[in-house]
Amino acid sequence: MKYRHAYHAGNFADVHKHVTLLALLAALKRKDKGFLYLETHAGRGAYDLSDSAPESAAGITRLAGADCVAEELRHYLARVGHLRRQRGAARLYPGSPWLAAGELRAQDRAVLIERLPAQARALEKSLAEFSGQRRVRVDSGDGYERLRAALPPTERRGLVFIDPPYEESRLDLQRAQTACLDALRRFPTGVVAIWYPIKDERTGAGWQAGLARDTGREMLLAELWLYPRDSRVALNGSGMLIVNPPYRMDESMRSWLAEMHRHLDAGHGGGSAIHRVAPGRVAPG
Numbered sequence: 168m169k170y171r172h173a174y175h176a177g178n179f180a181d182v183h184k185h186v187t188l189l190a191l192l193a194a195l196k197r198k199d200k201g202f203l204y205l206e207t208h209a210g211r212g213a214y215d216l217s218d219s220a221p222e223s224a225a226g227i228t229r230l231a232g233a234d235c236v237a238e239e240l241r242h243y244l245a246r247v248g249h250l251r252r253q254r255g256a257a258r259l260y261p262g263s264p265w266l267a268a269g270e271l272r273a274q275d276r277a278v279l280i281e282r283l284p285a286q287a288r289a290l291e292k293s294l295a296e297f298s299g300q301r302r303v304r305v306d307s308g309d310g311y312e313r314l315r316a317a318l319p320p321t322e323r324r325g326l327v328f329i330d331p332p333y334e335e336s337r338l339d340l341q342r343a344q345t346a347c348l349d350a351l352r353r354f355p356t357g358v359v360a361i362w363y364p365i366k367d368e369r370t371g372a373g374w375q376a377g378l379a380r381d382t383g384r385e386m387l388l389a390e391l392w393l394y395p396r397d398s399r400v401a402l403n404g405s406g407m408l409i410v411n412p413p414y415r416m417d418e419s420m421r422s423w424l425a426e427m428h429r430h431l432d433a434g435h436g437g438g439s440a441i442h443r444v445a446p447g448r449v450a451p452g
């Protein structure tokens with residue numbers, strides 16, 4: 168396995184993914200009843216950007232230097248700042264498990280799955296401040312498989328977050344789709360969020376249409392791209408596909424996503440969009 172998230176940490180896709188994650192958790196916290204946060208591809212929990220993370224300059228570093236107005240962007244930057252101050256490391260960047268663990272209330276729980284044992288150990292370490300709280304558990308194993316054992320949650324509320332490396336893009340798209348359908352079979356009311364790369368429009372549109380058809384549920388597609396969507400350079404954009412989105416999620420996302428785009432776009436032809444896909448309808452291409 169060649170993928171090293173440390174290289175990509177803090178890039179524009181991480182920023183987009185992590186602000187979306189915090190917004191989803193905030194929406195779940197609107198109700199008092201506890202929920203499960205289940206992450207299938209958790210990573211190591213914190214990344215040192217001075218350790219060769221060249222893409223962060225156009226991501227977290229650019230956003231942190233901007234004058235952000237939206238509450239969601241300010242909260243995200245405050246959490247990044249908190250981690251840095253707490254560890255005395257100005258170039259540290261939090262992974263999704265650390266951000267999520269910081270949002271949990273006493274009644275909520277997290278199961279964080281990471282396949283590589285060394286990364287799983289690093290994740291446990293990076294979550295040290297939450298240890299002793301039995302509600303945050305790290306599992307070393309295959310996220311696609313472990314997901315089944317964890318669902319449905321006793322709480323009957325939850326967010327399943329799927330963030331594969333896409334080393335083999337088509338295979339991970341296919342596996343993420345199967346995992347999403349599996350999750351919904353066991354837990355039909357759960358929120359499922361999948362991160363996907365925007366780099367090949369036809370493959371992406373076919374995948375989204377398949378999910379819309381097979382899940383038969385409402386979906387949101389929230390996308391941020393910094394290069395023309397079909398250019399062949401590298402990663403053009405970042406997408407979040409959200410099945411069973413929280414009530415009015417699209418409305419609240421609209422303003423912060425547009426603002427995020429304004430701050431991050433360096434004039435290479437980017438954009439942002441949110442599509443709401445009605446149950447069973449084919450997603451727009």
Ligand SMILES: C[S@@+](CC[C@H](N)C(=O)[O-])C[C@H]1O[C@@H](n2cnc3c(N)ncnc32)[C@H](O)[C@@H]1O
Pocket residue numbers: 172184207208209210211212261262263264280281282283286308309310311330331332
């Ligand atoms: C994109 S990174 C995750 C980043 C993390 N979600 C974040 O935002 O901070 C993908 C991670 O998935 C792990 N991984 C790859 N295949 C996996 C699998 N089948 N099950 C669980 N983890 C896997 C990799 O080792 C890597 O740490």
